[in-house]
Amino acid sequence: MGKNEGAVLDVLLDRYGRTFCGEAGIRLSDRPKPLYQLLVLATLLSARISADIAVAAAKELFKAGYGTPKGMRDASWQDRVDALGRGHYRRYDERTSTMLGEGAELLVDRWKGDLRRLRDEAGGDERGIARLLMEFPGIGPTGADIFLREVQAVWPQVAPHLDERVLDGAGKLGLPRQPGRLAKLVGSGGDLARLSAALVRVSRSKKTVEEVKSAAAR
Structure with missing residues (x-):
């Protein structure tokens, strides 16, 4: 150097x-809950909205008890909208509420609420993980990159x-x-x-x- x-x-x-995990109060580790919270944050950061607002909205969702896939899935659509609104995530609140509910249901049904199962299904391959992540509503190439940038702290398989x-x-x-x-x-x-x-x-x-x-x- x-x-x-x-x-x-x-x-x-x-x-x-x-x-960005640190800013959102996520103590990232290779555990189901913080990995899911990172997925939520990546979904919020994917929209054309400031990172500060996305982080604030994530904090409100987690404070309301929606920091696990089951918690997010079982919350009402309006409760999710209200939490997003408290974080000033208002331009995309209704569509994002729907996406978060559907994404949580997908994670519970297909991977038992555990993103480590998704990683293992992809064989730890970075591109395979990105491809599976993009099956979640609201996660495209940008969202997959956001997730992978942060998760490389605890998933050495995807680093760098x-x-x-x-x-x-x-x-x-x-x-x-x-x-x-x-x-x-x-x-x-x-x-x-x-x-x-x-x-x-x-x-x-x-x-x-x-x-x-x-x-x-x-």
């Missing part, structure tokens, strides 16, 4: 290296998952755009998840790019 790359990485992780959004942020900061080279800058799957989240944030904001570069040059 070059001196400049190291400085950029230090600033980046220090200022922006919090995972560094998609185009992440690599775009890396390129703007002068970091390697090659997944293998970029992954070598950090050690663990947890740090890869943090790096991915930070680079996604950077990719959205020219101001953030300049801030990180300026701080790293001091």
Whole structure:
């Protein structure tokens, strides 16, 4: 790692290296409940809405008791709408309530409420996992990438998952755009998840790019 790359990485992780799971209060581990909560968060983040609102809506859903697939499935459609509304997720609340209910039912019926069964069905293959994730309503390629970026912290089978959004942020900061080279800058799957989240944030904001570069040059 070059001196400049190291400085950029230090600033980046220090200022922006919090995972979206962390922001939503999800203590991610290889257990059914937090994995499901990540799926819910990925669904919410997939819409054209700010990440802050998606995170706030996830918190409201979990606070209301819908942090498990059975809890989400058994909640009424209106209760889910109301929780989303409390998180200000209002443009997409009705459609998202339906998708979350149907997705929870799919997970319970097909994988017994446990996303580890989905992973095992895919043989731990990253593309296979993404394909199965996209069977959930509201999860397309973007949502699958969001899930995989975060879950690589606890599913070493999918690491490193560094998609185009992440690599775009890396390129703007002068970091390697090659997944293998970029992954070598950090050690663990947890740090890869943090790096991915930070680079996604950077990719959205020219101001953030300049801030990180300026701080790293001091």
